[in-house]
Amino acid sequence: MIKVSVIGSGNVAQHLIQAFSKTDDLELVQVFSRNPKSVSTTLATAKIISDFNDLKTVDLIIIAVTDNAIVEVSKQLPFQNQLVVHTSGNLAMESLNDKNRKGVFYPLQTFTKSKEIDFTTIPICLEAQNESDFKTLEMVASSVSDSVSRINSKQRKALHVAAVFVSNFTNHLYQIGFDICKENDLSFDILKPLIQETASKIKKLLPSEAQTGPAKRKDTQTINEHLSFLTNENQKEIYKLLTKSIIDNGKKL
């Protein structure tokens, strides 16, 4: 059975640990955490370590820490020629320390500690320096997810940027919707079915097919009325830029 250890105790690490605990296809050997309490509920205490020198030899070490800490953690590992991967969407595989074999194990999802998630639906993007290591990663990823892809570092960066648009920026648009509701004594709940349907449409339709609204219709009267209604300069600016982008996009089609 493939032996895996995880370094980290943040959102990604916690969700990985939970997913690994549920499968019989691999053995989760150890979890390194500078803050053992944060992982203790999901794991036997004996498996939790906080000293790199206690790390046992395994088939795969997954560094699931913030981007800024990955280079340093990979340097501190007390062994060499092991398969070591990070979980970052943004960092190149090459950033890992040269003393070990490198790879990437990037689950493309937005993780929130308080919210459970079905790991089997999460796309896992894999990269490795050689085919045998790639096979190991593929086996580990397939044991927890139904969607496993080979993605090189440049493509992974593209996905990470795209994810910022479709997830982080989208959530900020929800924030603006929330703010507009609040200013007008309206419950944000009234927008929630619309938010769900907008996401649901994209399962089957292309974004170009799903696009609706005044910008798509080039309905300048409604656009101008909306701009007069908005008093917040920042909201106005975002409205103008995204409206222009939708209109320009329509011209390309």
Add this chain to the structure above:
Amino acid sequence: MIKVSVIGSGNVAQHLIQAFSKTDDLELVQVFSRNPKSVSTTLATAKIISDFNDLKTVDLIIIAVTDNAIVEVSKQLPFQNQLVVHTSGNLAMESLNDKNRKGVFYPLQTFTKSKEIDFTTIPICLEAQNESDFKTLEMVASSVSDSVSRINSKQRKALHVAAVFVSNFTNHLYQIGFDICKENDLSFDILKPLIQETASKIKKLLPSEAQTGPAKRKDTQTINEHLSFLTNENQKEIYKLLTKSIIDNGKKL
């Protein structure tokens, strides 16, 4: 039983007609359509008319046509002192012709002809000039939806603007994600679970609690790397503006 007729055959009209056909709480008397073929599949031919003079007296006339045509249609109706409503999120109730009693019946949702939708989950925003007409609208709305609210014209405009942000603009961010995938030989499918989860989080969490990403973390290194990665000036500009907005929003909290 309340008698209702619908004017129009676009997305909103079609979905309303379908919903009304399914309930036994009201009688759908007639549908006016300049293009009878577009509604004929869902309705008995005898009910479809294309001459305003054929309209029978009913309890409620719903004008479900594009914003630009509402004023003219309400003027052409061959009767007076009837309850006449429009379905627009943007137009004031007062825009309807003065010869009839006015109201608004605004279903807050994004409708696509090719996609069925559970009407019971759609919030319906109602407005009327008097309480007795409001009760009629409330009965009609409640017969097809579980979410019925009293919303005045200013609040409705706010909702319409908010809907542009959370739905039309969000879909455009999906479009940008799609474009970035295409440019990098990636399937857009890989972003779909993230899109669904981003929408799903908002059911339980506030947008401020659900916000993640480099802007939220003020991770300027990743932000700069993303900006260097993007070559499309329009995408760059949207990235900058939304990133700034997330950072500024964080300062307010």
